[in-house]
Amino acid sequence: MSDRAAAELEQSIRAALQAVPLPDGTALGQSDRLAGFSLNGGSLTTTIRITPEEAATFAPIRAAAEAALGQMSSVTRAMVVLTAERGAPPDLRAPSKPDAKPAAKPPVLPDVRHVIAVASGKGGVGKSTTTVNLALGLRALGLKVGILDADIYGPSLPTLLALHGKPRVDANRQLLPSEAHGIKAMSIGLLVDEETAMIWRGPMVMSAITQMLAEVNWGALDVLLIDMPPGTGDAQLAIAQGAPLRGAIIVSTPQDLALIDARRGITMFRKVDVPILGMVENMAHFICTDCGARHDIFGSGGAEAEAARLGVPYLGAVPLTMELRAASDRGRPVVAFEPDGVLGRVYQDIARNLVARLPA
Numbered sequence: 009m010s011d012r013a014a015a016e017l018e019q020s021i022r023a024a025l026q027a028v029p030l031p032d033g034t035a036l037g038q039s040d041r042l043a044g045f046s047l048n049g050g051s052l053t054t055t056i057r058i059t060p061e062e063a064a065t066f067a068p069i070r071a072a073a074e075a076a077l078g079q080m081s082s083v084t085r086a087m088v089v090l091t092a093e094r095g096a097p098p099d100l101r102a103p104s105k106p107d108a109k110p111a112a113k114p115p116v117l118p119d120v121r122h123v124i125a126v127a128s129g130k131g132g133v134g135k136s137t138t139t140v141n142l143a144l145g146l147r148a149l150g151l152k153v154g155i156l157d158a159d160i161y162g163p164s165l166p167t168l169l170a171l172h173g174k175p176r177v178d179a180n181r182q183l184l185p186s187e188a189h190g191i192k193a194m195s196i197g198l199l200v201d202e203e204t205a206m207i208w209r210g211p212m213v214m215s216a217i218t219q220m221l222a223e224v225n226w227g228a229l230d231v232l233l234i235d236m237p238p239g240t241g242d243a244q245l246a247i248a249q250g251a252p253l254r255g256a257i258i259v260s261t262p263q264d265l266a267l268i269d270a271r272r273g274i275t276m277f278r279k280v281d282v283p284i285l286g287m288v289e290n291m292a293h294f295i296c297t298d299c300g301a302r303h304d305i306f307g308s309g310g311a312e313a314e315a316a317r318l319g320v321p322y323l324g325a326v327p328l329t330m331e332l333r334a335a336s337d338r339g340r341p342v343v344a345f346e347p348d349g350v351l352g353r354v355y356q357d358i359a360r361n362l363v364a365r366l367p368a
């Protein structure tokens with residue numbers, strides 16, 4: 009966007025926010041709390057800087073700002089993110105009202121029976137591939153399933169499920185998930201372009217994730233899988249604490265280094281009292297495309313032994329195959345297209361093992 013276009017965008021956003029008052033009576037449109045204006049194919053994003061103590065007071069202001077920006081002619085979807093940074097400058101602090109009660113928070117994901125995080129200690133181990141095919145395996149068992157792609161720095165759900173276009177919004181201004189192969193899906197990648205998300209700082213990432221948890225109309229679901237950002241930092245903790253998690257699944261490859269990271273992930277969930285439902289070992293062994301022979305490149309049984317050592321159920325092993333990578337990259341998940349193939353059966357077995365561990 010040119011400097012001029014950026015200035016014009018900021019100007020029209022500020023004009024649209026003139027009618028939204030702040031607690032001190034001034035207009036949000038004139039406030040230096042506004043930052044980060046972006047418009048991408050009708051999807052508008054901006055942020056309001058607050059202090060952590062102001063989060064409850066600003067929740068209705070954020071909603072009013074989204075409603076006002078949603079009225080702009082060029083905007084199909086407005087997303088306003090509250091960003092609270094530690095040590096924010098004192099001029100951002102609104103006069104505190106000692107008698108003000110924090111706004112009551114609506115329950116998060118009330119119609120989902122089991123919210124399950126799919127996590128990995130490090131990136132690239134196949135967490136998203138596992139999430140999609142496990143979701144399809146659960147669907148094959150007759151469950152209503154959704155996937156929330158919260159991997160803000162590398163959302164892969166749009167590619168894996170060949171999703172296109174911006175999500176629609178319902179009459180209550182909730183986002184409607186896309187649907188593919190009988191699975192509902194929402195990805196941060198459908199809302200914000202990758203470059204914008206890459207430059208977001210920690211608090212913005214967390215606010216965006218928290219809002220995604222609260223603002224998608226999933227309808228009734230048996231299982232919602234959350235594809236977590238890789239690692240064990242603040243964003244992961246925000247989800248672990250902000251979503252009503254029934255449990256977590258850890259995806260790991262069999263190498264010792266990946267298993268060390270997986271252990272970190274398990275420790276993080278245990279710290280916040282989220283039970284570990286099991287470990288999935290991905291790229292466990294290599295199946296040769298030409299001869300079909302199996303090669304245990306990293307030795308065999310390492311991840312299963314590690315899971316036993318950590319007291320974590322072992323849900324199953326997915327081989328490293330060319331077919332899986334190629335199918336994923338083409339947005340044709342193996343379980344949807346070849347449910348009775350070797351990989352299709354592997355993921356359905358993992359889905360059955362998972363269901364067996366879910367509370368009634």
Ligand SMILES: Nc1ncnc2c1ncn2[C@@H]1O[C@H](COP(=O)(O)OP(=O)(O)OP(=O)(O)O)[C@@H](O)[C@H]1O
Binds near residue numbers: 128164
């Ligand atoms: N079992 C497998 N066999 C072959 N390729 C695989 C397998 N699992 C994943 N891959 C490939 O590995 C790459 C990374 O997978 P994926 O995106 O699922 O990992 P991730 O852990 O979600 O990564 P990130 O956390 O960085 O988003 C993709 O190209 C995917 O197709």
